[in-house]
Amino acid sequence: MSDIADRVKKIVVEHLGVDTDKVADDASFIDDLGADSLDTVELVMAFEEEFGVEIPDDAAETILTVGDAVRFLEKNAG
Amino acid sequence: MRRVVVTGMGMVTPLGCGVETTWKRILEGESGARRIDTFETSDLACQIAAMIPRGDGSNGTFNPDDWMDPKEQRKVDDFIIYSMAAADQALADAGWKPESYEDQARSGVLIGSGIGGLQGIESASMILAEKGPRRISPFFIPGRLINLAGGYVSIRHGLKGPNHAVVTACSTGAHAIGDAARLIGFGDADVMVAGGTESPICRLAMAGFAACRALSTNFNDEPERASRPYDRDRDGFVMGEGAGVVVLEEYEHAKARGAKIYGEVIGYGLSGDAHHITAPAADGDGAYRCMQAALKRAGIMASEVDYVNAHGTSTPLGDEIELGAVQRLAGNNGAGLTMSSTKSSTGHLLGAAGAIEAIFSLLAMRDNVAPPTINLENPSVETEIDLVANRAKSVEINVALSNSFGFGGTNASLVFRKVAA
Numbered sequence: 001m002s003d004i005a006d007r008v009k010k011i012v013v014e015h016l017g018v019d020t021d022k023v024a025d026d027a028s029f030i031d032d033l034g035a036d037s038l039d040t041v042e043l044v045m046a047f048e049e050e051f052g053v054e055i056p057d058d059a060a061e062t063i064l065t066v067g068d069a070v071r072f073l074e075k076n077a078g
Numbered sequence: 079m080r081r082v083v084v085t086g087m088g089m090v091t092p093l094g095c096g097v098e099t100t101w102k103r104i105l106e107g108e109s110g111a112r113r114i115d116t117f118e119t120s121d122l123a124c125q126i127a128a129m130i131p132r133g134d135g136s137n138g139t140f141n142p143d144d145w146m147d148p149k150e151q152r153k154v155d156d157f158i159i160y161s162m163a164a165a166d167q168a169l170a171d172a173g174w175k176p177e178s179y180e181d182q183a184r185s186g187v188l189i190g191s192g193i194g195g196l197q198g199i200e201s202a203s204m205i206l207a208e209k210g211p212r213r214i215s216p217f218f219i220p221g222r223l224i225n226l227a228g229g230y231v232s233i234r235h236g237l238k239g240p241n242h243a244v245v246t247a248c249s250t251g252a253h254a255i256g257d258a259a260r261l262i263g264f265g266d267a268d269v270m271v272a273g274g275t276e277s278p279i280c281r282l283a284m285a286g287f288a289a290c291r292a293l294s295t296n297f298n299d300e301p302e303r304a305s306r307p308y309d310r311d312r313d314g315f316v317m318g319e320g321a322g323v324v325v326l327e328e329y330e331h332a333k334a335r336g337a338k339i340y341g342e343v344i345g346y347g348l349s350g351d352a353h354h355i356t357a358p359a360a361d362g363d364g365a366y367r368c369m370q371a372a373l374k375r376a377g378i379m380a381s382e383v384d385y386v387n388a389h390g391t392s393t394p395l396g397d398e399i400e401l402g403a404v405q406r407l408a409g410n411n412g413a414g415l416t417m418s419s420t421k422s423s424t425g426h427l428l429g430a431a432g433a434i435e436a437i438f439s440l441l442a443m444r445d446n447v448a449p450p451t452i453n454l455e456n457p458s459v460e461t462e463i464d465l466v467a468n469r470a471k472s473v474e475i476n477v478a479l480s481n482s483f484g485f486g487g488t489n490a491s492l493v494f495r496k497v498a499a
Contacts, residue, residue: 017149038216045213054212 004051004077005070011046012066015039025067043069051077079263083497085337086172086325087437088164091424092128092318094138096167100434101441103138104423104449105470109302111316111425117281124293126301127279128318128425130160153217154226155195156277160321160430161227162234165189165271169235172325172337174269176236185269186239187228188258189323190250191276192429192484193283195222200282227275227321239267247484248389250274251322251432252492256346258326268331273433275321287317290356292393305426306453307390307397307419308465315391318425322433324440329497340440341494344378345479347371351487358396358483362403365389368489369407369479376493378477381411383493385448385473387439387480390419391426398459400481405461416473418466422452432482436492439478443496446474 009023016033029035029043044060047053051073055063063069089096092110093103103110110128119125133139142151145163165187169175176182202218220226225243232241240261244254251274258272278287287293294314297304305316332339349371351364358365373380386404390397397419408415420438427434442448447470454467464471480492 015149017147038220041216045215048212 002070002074004073007050008047008066008069008073011050012043015043015046023066025070027066028064047073053077080265081329082259082262082326082343083329083332084324084340084343084440085327085332086168086174087340087440088167088171089320089322089434089437090130090140090160090163091320091427091434092130093424094131095135095140095163096138097437099138101438104420104438105447107423107450107452107468109305109423109452110318111301111304113298113301114279122281122284123288123295124284125298126294126304126316128316129279130319154221154230155198156319157191157195157275157321158221158227158230160277160319161189161273161275161323162230164273164275164321164323165231165235168271168323168325172327174325176269182236182238184239184267185237186241186261186267186271187232187237188240188242188244188254188261188270188272189228189231190244190246190254190274190429191224191227192245192247192250193276193278194224196278196283197280198222200280231271235271237271240270246488246490247486248426248428248431249482249484249488249490250429251434252436252480252482252490253348253432255324255326255343255433255436256348256490256492259343259346262326262328268328270326271323272326273321273323274430276428276430277319278317278428279319284317292356293317294392303453305392305422307388307392307422307451308401308457309454310456310458312392312394312397314393315421316425318427320427320434321430322437324433324437339497341443342497343492344495345372345376345491345493347375347491349489351489353487356485358399359487360399362399362406364487364489365400365403365481365483366406369403369481369491372479372491372493380407380409381414383477383479384416384475385439385442385478386415386417387435387442387478388417388419389481389483390451391421396483400483401459401461401463404463408463413462416448416464416466416471418448418451420449422454432480432490435480435482439480439494443475443478443494446472448473448475
């Protein structure tokens, strides 16, 4: 597992208050992890802060699962 | 109008978490005021406040985790957490848990706040200045809006009836209870969860209220002596935080389910000073008309009022103006009247004040005891009204009146009466 994936999962656990083992690669923020639309906005902000990137709104809309976030950040971060 | 009774009560105050904890400490003459240790105060004129004792929930302390998931707490200002705690307590006390569609639709919420999420506005504005608009949380707005105190309560408890909020500065809590009682009286709901909540203890509010010359500044080293209504050395109010919430219920609805009844809301009066944005009118006419209106609605004479829970904030102007208005109301019966300011113990909870004081008025009736006005060492004026200096007083109380007056010249009075068992 990449360093980026670890950091993403840590943020998800902190923000959504879910157990680490639920934060699977294909877990959907809304359908599986109990997030609402505002939670997902805040998650994206937390990713931006952690990785020092800007995630445009149209890209943010495609980040629906933990894996989506990891892949986006692996491609665009650092 | 239909009769409205109080069947549940809950509160979080600077004297502790819970109605009985707070009430016991008030009767013992304790003060909730202390030096502020949660933020820098060295450059503030007033460095004290009446703060909720936080802890693990034991010994009357307030543990926010007992009332709201830490993940949710992050999204909201403290005034919402306080109202959740007070509403949970009040509904449990009332034994009201609406589950059917009909019961939920007939149960509503009306919880107000004087200022709402000032702490969060203060910190978000700093993020905006330092990091820019993309760092403002999506929870910034919903976690600060005043009506979200009631909004959160309605979501947790399935209250699908009237969903309303009051914002009338320091009269908020009294207006919320009075308006909610009217909603039941008019038939819009059978049960209303009503009250006020406030979390103003932050640098921004301390600076703003001090600029209005409203806060006590002479007692930074003796915080427990700072809130001293009617005393000659009073020099302003002590800011407090917390929430008070009651469950109001239509009388037959309460009786049918065998609910315990603390008292009936028999009167509610409102008035405006139309005088000044922060100062009360010197003639006290607004306060007088407000009490008069509440007595008229109650259908009783001033002589039937046994106890007045005063607004009495410990400001140089306000206390005597209110006292004069009550004297005018009482006429020749002032000697038979008992009046005290529980703000001497709790500090001034702004939008929550009217709600916790309504509860103290109901408890005074329940226990036939008038809570003391502490720190009343040298009254600034002579009066035949008993101001219950420093020690609680046993006295039969069948009718209690609670006053609340706010910035903007907004006044509210509530009148409660015992209900025969």
